[in-house]
Amino acid sequence: MSLASFLLQLLNGLSSASALFLVSAGLTLIFGVTRIVNFAHGSLYMLGAYCAYGLGEFLAGHLGRGAVSFWAGVALAALAVALIGALIEVLLLKRLYAAPELLQLTATFAVVLIVRDAALAIWGAEDLLGPRAPGFAGTVVLLGHAIPQYDLFLIVVGPLVLVALTWLVTRTRFGVLIRAASENRTLTAALGIDQVKLFTAVFALGALLAGLAGALQLPREPANLGMDLAIIADAFVVTVVGGLGSIPGAFLAALLIGLTKALCIALGNVEISGIEIAFPRLTLVAEFVVMAIVLAVKPHGLLGRPPVPPSSTPLPEQRELVSAPGRREAWVAALLLALLLSVPWWRDDYTVVLATDILIATLFAASLQFLVGTGGMTSFGHAAYFGVGAYAAAIAVKAGAPMSAALVVAPVAALIAAIVFGWFCVRLSGVYLAMLTLAFAQIVWSIAFQWESVTGGSNGLVGIWPTEWLTGRVRYYFFTLALVAVAMGALLRIGRSPFGFALRGVRDSPLRAAALGIDVRRTQWKGFALAGLFAGVAGGLFAFSKGSISPESLAIPRSVDALVMVLLGGLNALFGPLLGAVAFTWLTDTLARATEYWRALLGTMILVLVLVFPMGIGGAFARLVRWRLRT
Amino acid sequence: MLSVDRLTRVFGGVRAVDDVSFSVAAGELVALIGPNGAGKTTCFNLVNGQLVPDTGRVLLDGARIDGLSAHSIARRGVGRTFQVAATFASMTVRENLRVAMLARAGHEGRISTLASAVDDDAVDTLLARVGCLDLADAHCAALAYGNAKRVELALALADRPRLLLMDEPTAGMATRSSARLMQVASDLAKLDAIAVLFTEHDMDVVFGFADRVIVLDHGRIIAQGTPDAVRADPKVREVYLGEGANTSTRKQSGRQ
Numbered sequence: 001m002s003l004a005s006f007l008l009q010l011l012n013g014l015s016s017a018s019a020l021f022l023v024s025a026g027l028t029l030i031f032g033v034t035r036i037v038n039f040a041h042g043s044l045y046m047l048g049a050y051c052a053y054g055l056g057e058f059l060a061g062h063l064g065r066g067a068v069s070f071w072a073g074v075a076l077a078a079l080a081v082a083l084i085g086a087l088i089e090v091l092l093l094k095r096l097y098a099a100p101e102l103l104q105l106t107a108t109f110a111v112v113l114i115v116r117d118a119a120l121a122i123w124g125a126e127d128l129l130g131p132r133a134p135g136f137a138g139t140v141v142l143l144g145h146a147i148p149q150y151d152l153f154l155i156v157v158g159p160l161v162l163v164a165l166t167w168l169v170t171r172t173r174f175g176v177l178i179r180a181a182s183e184n185r186t187l188t189a190a191l192g193i194d195q196v197k198l199f200t201a202v203f204a205l206g207a208l209l210a211g212l213a214g215a216l217q218l219p220r221e222p223a224n225l226g227m228d229l230a231i232i233a234d235a236f237v238v239t240v241v242g243g244l245g246s247i248p249g250a251f252l253a254a255l256l257i258g259l260t261k262a263l264c265i266a267l268g269n270v271e272i273s274g275i276e277i278a279f280p281r282l283t284l285v286a287e288f289v290v291m292a293i294v295l296a297v298k299p300h301g302l303l304g305r306p307p308v309p310p311s312s313t314p315l316p317e318q319r320e321l322v323s324a325p326g327r328r329e330a331w332v333a334a335l336l337l338a339l340l341l342s343v344p345w346w347r348d349d350y351t352v353v354l355a356t357d358i359l360i361a362t363l364f365a366a367s368l369q370f371l372v373g374t375g376g377m378t379s380f381g382h383a384a385y386f387g388v389g390a391y392a393a394a395i396a397v398k399a400g401a402p403m404s405a406a407l408v409v410a411p412v413a414a415l416i417a418a419i420v421f422g423w424f425c426v427r428l429s430g431v432y433l434a435m436l437t438l439a440f441a442q443i444v445w446s447i448a449f450q451w452e453s454v455t456g457g458s459n460g461l462v463g464i465w466p467t468e469w470l471t472g473r474v475r476y477y478f479f480t481l482a483l484v485a486v487a488m489g490a491l492l493r494i495g496r497s498p499f500g501f502a503l504r505g506v507r508d509s510p511l512r513a514a515a516l517g518i519d520v521r522r523t524q525w526k527g528f529a530l531a532g533l534f535a536g537v538a539g540g541l542f543a544f545s546k547g548s549i550s551p552e553s554l555a556i557p558r559s560v561d562a563l564v565m566v567l568l569g570g571l572n573a574l575f576g577p578l579l580g581a582v583a584f585t586w587l588t589d590t591l592a593r594a595t596e597y598w599r600a601l602l603g604t605m606i607l608v609l610v611l612v613f614p615m616g617i618g619g620a621f622a623r624l625v626r627w628r629l630r631t
Numbered sequence: 632m633l634s635v636d637r638l639t640r641v642f643g644g645v646r647a648v649d650d651v652s653f654s655v656a657a658g659e660l661v662a663l664i665g666p667n668g669a670g671k672t673t674c675f676n677l678v679n680g681q682l683v684p685d686t687g688r689v690l691l692d693g694a695r696i697d698g699l700s701a702h703s704i705a706r707r708g709v710g711r712t713f714q715v716a717a718t719f720a721s722m723t724v725r726e727n728l729r730v731a732m733l734a735r736a737g738h739e740g741r742i743s744t745l746a747s748a749v750d751d752d753a754v755d756t757l758l759a760r761v762g763c764l765d766l767a768d769a770h771c772a773a774l775a776y777g778n779a780k781r782v783e784l785a786l787a788l789a790d791r792p793r794l795l796l797m798d799e800p801t802a803g804m805a806t807r808s809s810a811r812l813m814q815v816a817s818d819l820a821k822l823d824a825i826a827v828l829f830t831e832h833d834m835d836v837v838f839g840f841a842d843r844v845i846v847l848d849h850g851r852i853i854a855q856g857t858p859d860a861v862r863a864d865p866k867v868r869e870v871y872l873g874e875g876a877n878t879s880t881r882k883q884s885g886r887q
Contacts, residue, residue, distance in 0.1 A: 319720045321770040324747070494742045498730075501746040502739035505719045505730045512717035512783075515679070516734040516790060517705035526740065572721075 004143040006266045011142075013262025014255070015151040015220075018158035019045075021254035022213035023231055024238040025165060025247050026206030032182040032245035033202045036093055037101070037431045039108035039380075042232030043115035044081050044207045048214020049223035050119055051077035053128045056218075060131075067134035078212040085207020089200050095611055097199075100315045101431050102378045106567065107610045109380075109560050112232075113603030116225055121597065125225065130218035150219050157216065161209070162251045169247070178202060182245060229556050233442030236435040237287060241294045243304020244432065252302050253294075260286045284446040291439065292424060299427045317571040318376060318507065324496060325574055332575065340481055344474045352473045358578075358585045359477075359484045360542050365565040366491055366577035367534035372563070373571035374495055375527040376507030377425070378434040380559055381441025384421070385532035387554020389414040389539025391448060394461040394549045403467045403544065407483075410540025411533045417444070418532020419525075426524040441559055448551040460550030464543050480541050487537050492574070494530065503527045561588075564606060632657045632826035633794050638677055638687035638697075647673040649850035651687070655794070657824040660817055662837045664830065665847035666870070671830040672714065674847070675798050678828070679711050680704035691794060710792030714799045716779040720772035724763065724782050727771055728754045731789035754789075761785045761815055777804045781812055788819065795820070797829035801836055809833065813840045838862065846870070 027041045038044075056073030063069045088111060096104050136153045139146035169175035177198050180188045189195055214227070221227075238257055242249030264286045267279035279286075294302060325333075343355045368382045392413030396406040421440040425433050448455045455461065465471065470479050494500050502523050506513045510520045543549045552558070565584045569576025587605070591598035634654040640647050648670045655661045663671050676682040678689055680701040689697040696704050705711070719727050729749040733739050758764040761781040766774065774782065780800065787795060797816065801809030817840050820827045831837050837844060838858045845855040846867050854864045861867055 319772045321723065321772070322721055493745075496745050496747070498733040498738045498741045498744060498746045500742070501722070501726065501730050502734065504721060505727075508719040508721050509717045511713060512719065512786065513730075513734075514681075514701040515705050515711040515713075515717070516731050516786065517702050518730075518734050518739050519700075519702045523739070530742075 004145050006263075007143060008145045008147060009262040009266035010259065011147055011151055011155065012265075013258040013260075014158075015154035016261070017254040017258030018154045018161075019213045019217050020231070020234055020238055020258060021158045021251050022161055022209045022216075024235045024242065024250040024254055025161065026209035026213075027235050028239045028242070028245055028247060028250050029165075029178070029209075030203055030206040031239070031431075033178055034093065034097065034199050035101075035185075036096070036104050036108070037435060038093075038203075038206070039105055039232065040088065040111035040115060040228075041206070041210050041235060042228035042230070043112050044085055044210035045214040045217075045231050046119065046223070046225070046227040047084060047115060048077050048081045048211035049130075049218050049221075049227060050123050050128070050214075051080045051211065052215035052218045053130050053223050054123065055080070056130065065131065070131060070134050074212070074215040074218075077215040078208050081211025081214070082204045082208035085210075086200055086204040088207075089203035092607065092611075093203065094196070094199070099610070101434070102315060102372070102563075102567075103610050105378070105380060105431070105434055106560070106563060107607055110603035110606035110610070112228055113557075113599040113606075116228060117597040117600030117603075119225060123223070127222035127224040129222040133219045136219075154216060154220075158251065158254070162247065165247050174201070229442070233439055233556070234287075237291050237439045239301075240428075240432060240435050240439065241291050241301055243298075243301030244435075245305075246301070246303040249301055249303030256290060256294075257287055260290050281450050284443050284450070288440070288443045295424050295427065295436075300432075315571060318373070320572055322504070322572050325492070329574055336575070336578065337485065341478075344477060349473050352477050354585065354589065356473070356477045356480050356545050358581050359480050360538050360545060361562070361565065361581040361585055362578045363484045363487050363541070364535055364538040365562050365569065365581050366488055367531045367538065368562045369566045369569070369571065369577050370491055370495065370534070371528065371531035372566055374500060374507070375503050375524060375531070377524060377528065378430070379425075379437040379531075380434045380556070380563065381437035381439070381444075382531070382535055382562055383554045383556070383558035384437075384441035384444040385414040385418050385535035386539040386542070386558065386562075387444060387448065387551075388417045388532075389536030390543040390549045390553050391455060391461075391539075392536070393540040393543040394464045395454060397464045397543075398461060403470070407537075407540045407544075410543070411536035414536020414539060415529055415533040418529045418535075422525050422528035422532070426521050426528060438556060438559070441554065441556060445551055445554050445556070448554060455551075458551060460548055460553075462548040464549065465547050466544045470544075476545060480545065483537070483541060487534055488577075491534055499523070499526065567609070632659075632692060633678070633828065634690040634693075635674075635678065636688040636690065638674070638684050638689065640673055640677055640682060640685050642673075646850045648677060648684075651847070651850070651852055653845050653852065653855060655826040655828050657793070657826050658821055660820050660827045660829070660840055660842045662829055662831055662841035662844045663847060664832075664837055664844060669847040670850040671847055672798060673850075675711075675796055675828075675830065678704075679709055679796055705790060708790070708793035709796065710787035710790050710794070711796040712780070712783045712787050712798060712800055714802060716776070716783040718771045718774075718779055718783055718786065722771055723768050724758070724771055724774070725751070725754055725767045727782060727786060728757060728789055731786045735790050757785045757789055760788070760819070762811065777808045777812075780804060781815075784812065784816065791823075792825060794826045794828070797827065799830055799832065801831065801833055806835075809836060810839070816840075 023041060023045050027038060030036065030038050052073050055076045056070055059069035059073050092107060092111065096107055133150050136150040138149050140149055140152065169178055177193055180193070181195065181198060234257065238250055238253040241256065242253030261283045264279045264283045269276055269278050344352050364386050368379065371377050371379055371382065389410035393406040393410040396409045397403070401409065425436050428436055449458060466476055470476050502513070502518050506518060506520050506523045514520050542553065561584065565577065565580030568583050569580030573579065588598065588602060591601050595601060632655055636652050638648055638651045651674060663674060665671055673682065677684050677697070680696070680699050684697050688695055691707055691709065696707060719730060729746050732749050732753060733746060755764060758767055761784050763778060763781050763785060766778060771782065800812060800816065804812065813836055816827055819825055841858055843856065844858050844861040846853050846861060848870045853870060854861050854867045
């Protein structure tokens with residue numbers, strides 16, 4: 001690696017850090033004031049890029065291509081996104097400020113789904129390449145390398161925005177209000193400050209920053225539908241590393257992450273004691289390592305402060321009495337089992353395939369229910385463990401292992417992943433934990449995507465079929481049913497074991513648990529690991545049911561799917577995961593067949609559920625079912 | 632039993648606990664009193680491991696426990712009740728106590744047995760001691776406040792502590808039931824030779840049950856001794872009861 005190529009990558013890293021900082025600053029600003037983590041912030045960034053493209057083209061049609069149409073397009077795009085942000089705040093978030101954070105996050109994820117389909121409908125699925133930025137289209141030659149002028153421009157934008165934001169926060173009346181609201185919400189309300197307007201304004205400002213970042217990104221990267229989740233995972237890492245609520249922290253963290261990535265690319269392929277390491281493929285692993293080191297040393301980030309308790313609002317369901325399953329539940333279970341055994345005789349093969357999917361989803365959702373319901377840990381990245389299980393099984397089969405061995409490898413690999421990631425996750429709570437789980441899941445996804453020689457990259461791995469005696473849909477269905485039933489039984493029993501009660505105790509009152517001599521973190525860590533283990537079982541079954549595996553199986557939408565199933569079925573409900581999996585699978589199957597825009601419809605449905613039952617969907621749903629059964 | 636040696640903890644320039652030393656013997660009930668913000672709860676949190684002291688030592692039976700985590704201090708025989716009763720809301724009273732018994736036995740990590748396999752007679756005995764046996768199957772989140780406090784006491788006792796810390800045990804309770812709760816604690820202390828340290832605002836409770844009283848103000852101990860001696864101490868009367876000539880200047884220059 002030459003100094004020049006390192007410098008080149010350094011500048012490249014700094015220019016990406018600017019976009020990341022802009023998005024993260026908005027995210028952190030919104031969180032500081034409203035205490036909401038806006039999942040849809042990446043979508044606003046994506047909209048910024050699309051709007052800049054659309055408005056730029058529109059203006060170019062009227063004013064001709066040039067500096068005016070380009071920069072006006074960027075400015076208007078940022079303003080348009082600010083407006084959209086304000087609209088989202090007024091229509092949706094306003095109703096969610098008092099809701100548990102699990103529902104806040106879920107609702108903002110619904111916005112992600114809706115925005116993505118809206119972008120698909122308006123701009124199509126093709127990537128849209130924007131024009132070069134007028135005035136910065138050329139290159140500057142530095143040490144014999146050509147560096148795009150635009151990159152240099154972006155490098156300056158980051159610090160400029162930091163200075164502007166710092167001025168805004170420290171020197172203006174608006175900034176005083178922002179700081180006051182971040183410090184003490186009740187007090188600002190008592191002082192007669194119009195919080196309603198303040199929150200809307202702050203959200204619009206955050207959206208403006210995201211929109212600006214997206215619009216400025218257009219000359220570097222075509223507008224595409226994957227921008228939203230790609231940037232939000234990075235932004236979560238940056239805000240967590242920088243310290244949630246701290247704008248300078250976000251800046252530092254963005255630089256740190258940007259430079260780490262640049263360094264990896266600059267290193268190239270390096271041979272260390274005979275083993276060739278391809279550093280450019282390790283950018284995400286490096287990002288993870290940086291985050292891990294920072295969080296191990298400073299759990300609340302570089303410049304963050306410990307969250308003021310209470311840091312989280314529990315769902316009312318988490319205060320409900322969890323009664324031991326009795327005779328009635330045993331009857332229902334027997335009845336359900338009989339019903340499930342009869343599925344192959346219902347209709348056709350498609351029903352059997354769907355039922356297999358549902359069973360696997362049930363186990364996956366049950367493992368998440370254990371984590372979120374019993375353990376009280378909100379995870380937005382549970383698919384990571386499902387996916388690790390699936391990939392481990394597939395890789396084992398590819399390496400020549402029999403199916404039985406592959407099905408053992410799957411949960412073990414998931415367990416190991418959950419132990420490693422869980423160590424960091426349980427050091428945080430509430431939204432921090434949710435953000436971190438998501439970031440880890442995105443890292444695992446990227447590894448599956450980038451590590452082509454082992455994981456098959458975006459194509460994944462194919463030809464993972466069950467052993468001979470399990471070939472055929474019906475046979476595999478029965479096999480899945482047996483394994484899922486055993487796993488569900490085990491999960492249920494763990495829930496009633498001393499450990500299950502200790503885990504629930506830690507969720508109910510960490511203070512009391514510690515005073516009784518229970519190691520809170522260790523208990524949560526173990527709970528996290530167990531949830532990962534069971535997700536791994538589901539993942540292994542999944543790989544063999546499909547015969548193939550792709551990065552999609554561990555992408556963020558799958559994590560959220562499981563979360564929606566858990567919320568639909570109820571956090572405590574014994575048969576909740578099954579109920580949720582049936583309802584969700586049926587719903588998406590029906591929607592997907594009805595419309596191309598089924599994700600938006602699903603998002604809308606999630607929003608309706610969250611808005612109608614702001615105190616918990618599952619509980620209300622379960623009560624409704626009970627009520628219907630009684631009458 | 633408990634010995635606190637020159638304990639200091641500073642929060643951003645405020646000496647919340649400043650060079651505090653005292654001890655509590657087995658079977659003794661000691662009250663820690665003082666105006667709001669005097670440092671009582673900080674003192675508690677330092678003893679049971681929720682906070683780490685800046686300087687000074689906390690000794691339990693001669694062994695240092697300062698700097699240990701809250702759960703390992705609990706493991707060494709320190710029970711605690713909180714200002715706002717901390718119980719497991721999603722469980723019944725009996726299940727709460729089962730968790731406590733399991734934790735005491737070191738079984739809280741087991742996944743192959745059932746929590747209900749706990750010896751329920753021991754649970755019943757504990758509940759009977761605090762007078763909550765009839766509430767065994769009640770949902771903890773639905774308990775009246777006074778009952779939640781009594782259940783919490785049973786939880787703290789399930790650990791069979793050598794030292795019991797009670798942070799405002801009777802706050803928010805009616806006079807009669809608070810006297811009953813303190814009587815239970817007092818009897819237990821004498822019977823099982825438990826050292827009890829408690830903070831309290833209700834002076835009837837303090838002077839009715841404490842063997843010894845320690846008075847804190849601005850993080851410092853200004854008096855300690857028998858209830859009668861403390862009651863008669865002019866410094867205490869001045870600071871605590873607001874008597875004396877310089878009350879008004881204190882208020883102006885006092886705590887922020």
